[in-house]
Amino acid sequence: MVLGALAAAAALFVGLVLLQPVPGLTPEVERHIAETGVSNPVTAVLLDYRAYDTLMELLIVVLALLAAEPLAPRIAARAPLAGPVVVGGIGALAPALAVLGGYVLWIGATAPGGALQAAALWAAALILLETVGRGLVPRATNHAAGLSAIGVAVFFGAGLGAVAFTGMPLDWPAKHAGAIILGIEVAAAAALALGLAALFRAGTAAP
Amino acid sequence: MSAVAILYAGLAAALFGLGLISVVLHRSPLRRLLGINVMGLGVFTALLYPGPVEGSGPDPVPHALVITGLVVAVAGTALGLSLIRRAGIGQDGI
Numbered sequence: 001m002v003l004g005a006l007a008a009a010a011a012l013f014v015g016l017v018l019l020q021p022v023p024g025l026t027p028e029v030e031r032h033i034a035e036t037g038v039s040n041p042v043t044a045v046l047l048d049y050r051a052y053d054t055l056m057e058l059l060i061v062v063l064a065l066l067a068a069e070p071l072a073p074r075i076a077a078r079a080p081l082a083g084p085v086v087v088g089g090i091g092a093l094a095p096a097l098a099v100l101g102g103y104v105l106w107i108g109a110t111a112p113g114g115a116l117q118a119a120a121l122w123a124a125a126l127i128l129l130e131t132v133g134r135g136l137v138p139r140a141t142n143h144a145a146g147l148s149a150i151g152v153a154v155f156f157g158a159g160l161g162a163v164a165f166t167g168m169p170l171d172w173p174a175k176h177a178g179a180i181i182l183g184i185e186v187a188a189a190a191a192l193a194l195g196l197a198a199l200f201r202a203g204t205a206a207p
Numbered sequence: 208m209s210a211v212a213i214l215y216a217g218l219a220a221a222l223f224g225l226g227l228i229s230v231v232l233h234r235s236p237l238r239r240l241l242g243i244n245v246m247g248l249g250v251f252t253a254l255l256y257p258g259p260v261e262g263s264g265p266d267p268v269p270h271a272l273v274i275t276g277l278v279v280a281v282a283g284t285a286l287g288l289s290l291i292r293r294a295g296i297g298q299d300g301i
Contacts, residue, residue, distance in 0.1 A: 001231040001232070002228055002231065002232065004231070005224055005227035005228045005230075005231055006224055006228075008223065008224065008227055009220040009221065009223050009224025009225075009227065009249075010220065010224075012216075012219060012220045012223050012224075012249070012253060013216050013217060013219070013220035016212075016215070016216035016219060016220070016253060016256050017212070017213065017216050019256070024266040024268075025266055025267070025268040026266050026267065029267050029268065041267035042267045042270050042271050042274070044267070045267045045268050045270070045271035046271045046274065046275070049268075050268070050271060050272075053271070053272070053275050054275060057275045057278055057279055060279050060282055060283075061278065061279075061282045064282035064283065064285060064286045065282075067286055067289075068285060068286050068289040071289040071290060071292070071293040072289070073292060073293075114274075116274050116275070116277075116278055117274075119278075192278065195282070196278075196281060196282070196285075199281075199282060199285035199286075200285065202285070202289055203285060203288050203289050203292060
């Protein structure tokens with residue numbers, strides 16, 4: 001079986017090395033980037049060209065949370081970390097992570113960054129706060145999933161509303177695309193951060 | 208064939224292979240789940256493989272695909288961990 005695994009890895013390596021040069025999708029992305037309202041091509045792909053991928057991804061996180069919460073152990077939560085260094089350190093680190101996440105989200109329009117990176121930082125802040133017993137994730141079953149679903153609903157509603165202006169769902173009117181994308185990114189990042197932190201809590205504590 | 212392309216291909220193959228070995232060798236569900244995660248990282252690295260694309264900079268479409276995939280992988284892993292814990296397997300000797 002190990003030989004089979006090694007053969008699969010070797011096949012992956014040879015397959016990648018033997019790939020022939022292709023133009024890729026970079027020229028296509030660059031051609032219409034002015035209509036997306038952002039200049040970072042990755043953000044343009046995530047929130048404009050293939051926005052429905054990102055929408056489905058948010059939905060997957062909410063569904064995973066809905067599935068994981070009933071599985072949470074019925075035993076009491078582990079005692080939170082105590083001690084002045086860890087509590088004080090996390091108390092100082094969590095707000096700094098929140099600000100850094102906001103910056104990463106804002107800069108995502110023009111440079112590497114964006115909603116998903118911001119969500120990772122915000123989720124880290126929420127998880128750190130959980131470990132010292134100062135968590136902000138709602139305790140009641142399905143409340144966190146419900147709040148996450150609001151973020152998904154904002155994204156979905158905006159995508160549906162776009163039909164009135166451009167005739168296509170998730171196709172933002174070029175004039176306001178930048179502002180629409182920023183608003184959706186805030187909602188998506190908040191929903192994602194809460195969903196990921198709640199997934200962490202579902203594995204550690206009683207609901 | 209640039210050195211960077213060979214590095215990416217080698218890294219992708221190594222991560223995929225190591226993960227797959229862990230999946231087929233171990234019976235502990237936790238180790239298998241971690242193995243699937245490492246395999247996923249190999250697939251993501253393969254998607255970011257810069258070799259065949261002409262021009263400078265990474266192709267933004269697979270790049271965005273990988274960012275999306277990472278979040279889905281985290282959510283799937285969390286659900287898998289919850290299932291493993293609920294099933295009560297691997298309580299000792301994980």
